[in-house]
Amino acid sequence: MKAPEHTNTPAKYRGRIAPTPSGWLHLGHAVTFxxxxxxxxxxxxxxxxxxxxxxPDRCRPEFSRGAMEDLRWWGLDWDEGPDCGGPFGPYTQSQRMETFAAALKQLKASGFIYPSPHSRREIKERQPQQSPVDGDPLFPVELRNTSSDSPQSYAEEEVNWRFRVPDGQIIRFIDNRSGEKAYLAGRDFGDFIVWRRDGLPSYDFAVVVDDHAMGITEVVRGEDLLVSTARQLLIYKAMGWEPPEWYHCGLVMDPATGRRLSKTHQSLGLRALREKGLRPGLEPGAYSSLSPSQDA
Incomplete structure (x- = not known):
């Protein structure tokens, strides 16, 4: 099977909403979506x-169903999806493994990725530098696969596949909300995983493959994923695909704590708002009285 190509090249705007069913959706999800x-x-x-x-450890079917129910209650609808079908399905990532595997095969052939057998403990022991952008540890360059390390030296279940970033290269893009962004490869982010040793694609790789296959023309998501956009642009380039445009929303903060909302904020979950009989679709501040600090 070949890596995904459009069967019908979209001639108009195509956007997407893409929740992860690892918990009930909260107000921040509703604002972004x-x-x-x-x-x-x-x-x-x-x-x-x-x-x-x-x-598979965090995602549950009831959260998948609940997300669609809660977003429809919030007033949203969509044209393609798991519940209504469409020309680019299936619309559930766990059902798209063959597509991801085909794209991985193409990426391996390109030479941009390499097998990495190193465990988290081994990486941590190297005391890696941290990204000044998000604080994530940077993969130590001394652990990079060298030309003498053949991929055949490892079994698939022994390695992650990492993308070798072009150290010192500035990755630029336009955010349709806040203007030009620039990230320095090797400083702001390091070699990143595209395929895990447990046989699953990483977030960055999976969304690139799916956004391309589904003809998405603009990705709208939270500004906490700005640096992910830089990583994903490298994947687009390696695959020879045209990237979409980008729009990164500001994050919704818990008014009681000043911290960003997470799925542990049950009081500001859409399901909780529904059960309280509140009206959907209001500005976030309208629900601020429902956010006790102990939910943080």
């Missing part, structure tokens, strides 16, 4: 709903 919905509708385009359920 509402922006994706609004941008698609304003441009008379299509909106795709995709379930990103590649973490």
């Amino acid at each position: 509402s922006m994706a919905w609004r941008r698609a509708r304003d441009q008379q385009g299509a909106l795709v709903y995709r379930t990103e359920d590649l973490d």
